[in-house]
Amino acid sequence: MTVELMLQGTALNSNGSMSVQISDHTGVRYFNDSFDPGSIAITCCIAWPTCVTIELGNKNSADTVIDNDGRVVANKAIEIDAILINRFPVQYELMESQFDCTHQGSDTVTHENFWGFNGQVRMVFDQPSPMHYMLALKNPFEIKRLSWVDK
């Protein structure tokens, strides 16, 4: 079975954009190395259950520019602010924990949604279905109810 995985966020470009390649256990599902700066939506079909691997590349040290006051004035990164599985979002507070990040040259696993590094992000979808995954996360589907909707 397949599901639609969507990662929404923002692309920050400096000397071009980050490259993103998404694979599941069946093969490569998505690739892009020329994001336009600004809002992005990375959408692909993935097998389920699976372990998704997101390869991040194209980042060089010269892509991050810091001024004399220590402020970042230019950067290359992708910041993710939503995970949607079959169009339903994982609650924002739960999102970071779903990204197992490994920076190139390191074995340390971190949980980040700001991807300004070369390396790998893993997302483990080992539950039998997206419903089981959402319930295991205790992810609420927010439905407006008992409220004034037509005012």
Place this chain on the structure above:
Amino acid sequence: MDILFCTVPGTFSSRPPLSLAVLKACAQQAGFTASTIDLNIEIVNQITHNPHSKELELFFKQQVIGNVGDAVADLVEYCVDRIVAANPRILGLSLLTQENQFFATWLCYHLRFRTPNIRIVIGGSGIKTFIAQPTVDFAEFLKSNCLIDDYINGDGEYSVVEYLRNNHSAPGINTSNWQQIDDLNQLPFPDFDDYNWSQYSDLGVPICDSRGCVRTCEFCDVIEHWTRYKYRSADSIFSEMLHQIQRHGITKFLFYNSLTNGNMKEFNRLLDKIIEYNQTHADPIFWDGYFIVRSAKQHPESFWKKISLSGGFLQLGIESVVEKVRISLGKNFTNEDIDYHLLMAKKYHVPLMLLMIVGYPTESREDFEFTKQWFLDREEYARVPIKNVVLSLAAILPNTQLDRRKQQYGIIQGEIPTIWIAQQSIGTAERVAHHDSLARLILAMGMGANIGNNSVEVARKETA
């Protein structure tokens, strides 16, 4: 199979639904194959025996707490398995109220994963948050997220047939505009053949004799939805009763309507037919339904005798025992009329359920005390004929006359219908306290009190 009609779990009722049987009959009459599953009762019965029953009930109120996830997943999976086993081309999900919406979302989410090719159409008053609101918000929410394909708003008997014929421009399909059915006599008799009657602890055959109401109570949203009162003839209703008795051997009928005695001529004729049946059959007919109070002249003693002989159980919409409050909200009968009904019901052994609104916007603290004293003064009617009392917190429902009169009453509205404050400055917390106090009194007097109303719990939580 062309279409499978299912209820969506979330209605904690032990009575059979009517919608599935009506829609099945309409589809079949038009030449389509159809079947029904009351998933609601199957899940309600499973929850009752589940060790996580409390947490599961909270799940229906949108709380995923504790380790209830696996149990919820099992329930949803069970529903999907039942649907998949039936192998329908189209799935019609019936939502009775907004209480069904949370489970519907999870169910559709999982259905899309397990069986992406089944076309899903939803209907029923639960496809909106409130029945009288102009927009079909919940159904649009599901549709925009691709969790359903279509929805049918309003009366669905003819629209569902047009939907099966692929005519998606029929009234009510994917639109807030729908048409009330003019002649209820033309509808086929409901088909309950798929029902497993043993699942229902409050067993009876549902029957619809009318839609809409003859009164115009300002708090009521039903009259804003069905704007015209439409009734069936006594001949049509009684023929359906005989058909269902013959088919299922059940002689208790549950009228799903706003009132049984809206058209007194047809109602009297129906009572005569039932009485004639009861006098010649060993298993008599019983029925229950909503009933409006009128004057003694309109409901003479001979009428009460007929209700008794016909096996009637009446649900009286009293709303307030404070006469000025009740009459101003649209129930034009006196306290003398109520006492007359209590007297007649006792004399002729007609069981009653009283429906009360607690803390109406025009009620004062003195009225609260009057209400309690009113019950105390009528202790002789406790149990016989008053079996139970249903207490609901006053709610300002969207698009009702009461909603439109908010400024006139000086009502400041909160975020939900039961949260508001009026000129008397009696806040929600005080109304909840009055509700609880009245419930305790009623229970102490030996009457049943339906106090599990979700709106009370929501208001209690909001004001805690």
